[in-house]
Amino acid sequence: MTAPSRTGALLDTVRERTPLVHCVTNLVATTFSANALLALGASPAMVEDPEEAAELAAVAGALVVNTGTMSRARAEGMHAAARAAHDAGTPWLLDPVAVGALSLRTHVAGELLAHGPTVVRGNASEILALAGEVGGGRGVDATATVDDAADAADELARRHGTVVAVSGVVDRLTDGRTVHHVGGGHPLMGRVTAMGCALGALTAAFLAAARTTDSAREWDPLTAAVAAHAAVGVCGAAAGRTAGGPGSFVPAWLDALAALDGADDAGGADALVDPA
Numbered sequence: 663m664t665a666p667s668r669t670g671a672l673l674d675t676v677r678e679r680t681p682l683v684h685c686v687t688n689l690v691a692t693t694f695s696a697n698a699l700l701a702l703g704a705s706p707a708m709v710e711d712p713e714e715a716a717e718l719a720a721v722a723g724a725l726v727v728n729t730g731t732m733s734r735a736r737a738e739g740m741h742a743a744a745r746a747a748h749d750a751g752t753p754w755l756l757d758p759v760a761v762g763a764l765s766l767r768t769h770v771a772g773e774l775l776a777h778g779p780t781v782v783r784g785n786a787s788e789i790l791a792l793a794g795e796v797g798g799g800r801g802v803d804a805t806a807t808v809d810d811a812a813d814a815a816d817e818l819a820r821r822h823g824t825v826v827a828v829s830g831v832v833d834r835l836t837d838g839r840t841v842h843h844v845g846g847g848h849p850l851m852g853r854v855t856a857m858g859c860a861l862g863a864l865t866a867a868f869l870a871a872a873r874t875t876d877s878a879r880e881w882d883p884l885t886a887a888v889a890a891h892a893a894v895g896v897c898g899a900a901a902g903r904t905a906g907g908p909g910s911f912v913p914a915w916l917d918a919l920a921a922l923d924g925a926d927d928a929g930g931a932d933a934l935v936d937p938a
């Protein structure tokens with residue numbers, strides 16, 4: 663018998679445990695992120711009021727805070743959820759959507775870093791801006807490349823003791839010491855909205871699974887985040903092979919997520935990690 667792949671093993675854990683993933687996310691990504699989590703085998707809950715968010719974050723398996731729809735009221739919910747997750751020792755992921763392009767969210771995201779995110783996940787422009795460098799982001803889409811953000815990502819990871827995942831044609835993930843690249847995916851992923859937001863939600867599900875694995879007393883968020891990116895990459899490549907365009911890509915990608923098989927090396931996901 664061959665050893666289970668890292669991605670496959672974590673995928674199996676997600677399906678065994680059905681982790682509750684608390685999402686404080688944006689108006690665009692809400693339904694898509696929930697569907698992606700359900701397709702994977704996790705359980706989504708989209709809750710943002712500060713009172714309810716704090717209550718849920720304390721019992722959820724993982725939290726994602728996504729700044730895509732910002733307001734002062736929403737910022738309160740983001741802070742409350744992140745604080746509660748931090749206090750409960752629950753892994754949480756910050757997705758700093760359009761940080762650098764708009765002032766309020768740039769300020770709020772900077773404050774959220776104080777609650778110790780387990781993973782920060784964004785495109786290159788967002789990570790550059792969060793690290794305090796000029797990223798050049800115009801809106802929610804990146805204008806910088808993953809390579810442009812490499813040094814900023816490493817520095818951000820070290821400064822905040824977090825994993826930083828930068829998405830693009832090839833994703834790059836680091837904890838400030840170790841770097842992994844994840845290939846796969848498809849150009850159509852940039853032609854539908856909220857694909858990165860869904861990646862953040864799915865990464866949170868993998869964090870929850872890794873955190874609850876018995877053998878993972880010293881669990882590794884970098885490994886879990888890499889596995890999530892590989893799963894998304896393998897599904898993107900599969901969906902891209904059959905889709906006729908952005909419209910048919912989305913259901914094909916959701917179907918691919920649901921069809922991922924842990925025992926079958928999650929469709930070859932591990933081969934996408936650090937290809938020679």
Ligand SMILES: Nc1ncnc2c1ncn2[C@@H]1O[C@H](COP(=O)(O)OP(=O)(O)OP(=O)(O)O)[C@@H](O)[C@H]1O
Pocket residue numbers: 759784785802803804829830831832833846847848849850851852854855856857858859860861894895898
């Ligand atoms: N040209 C591409 N080729 C392969 N994969 C891609 C490409 N563009 C995006 N992806 C993949 O799509 C996913 C989302 O990455 P992207 O950088 O587009 O996120 P984002 O800008 O945060 O998205 P959004 O904010 O719209 O949700 C990642 O898994 C990434 O690898």
Ligand SMILES: Cc1ncsc1CCO
Pocket residue numbers: 688689690691730731759802855856857859
């Ligand atoms: C299009 C858009 N606008 C705010 S959030 C979002 C989803 C992609 O980040």
Ligand SMILES: [Mg+2]
Pocket residue numbers: 759760784785802858859
């Ligand atoms: Mg994004």
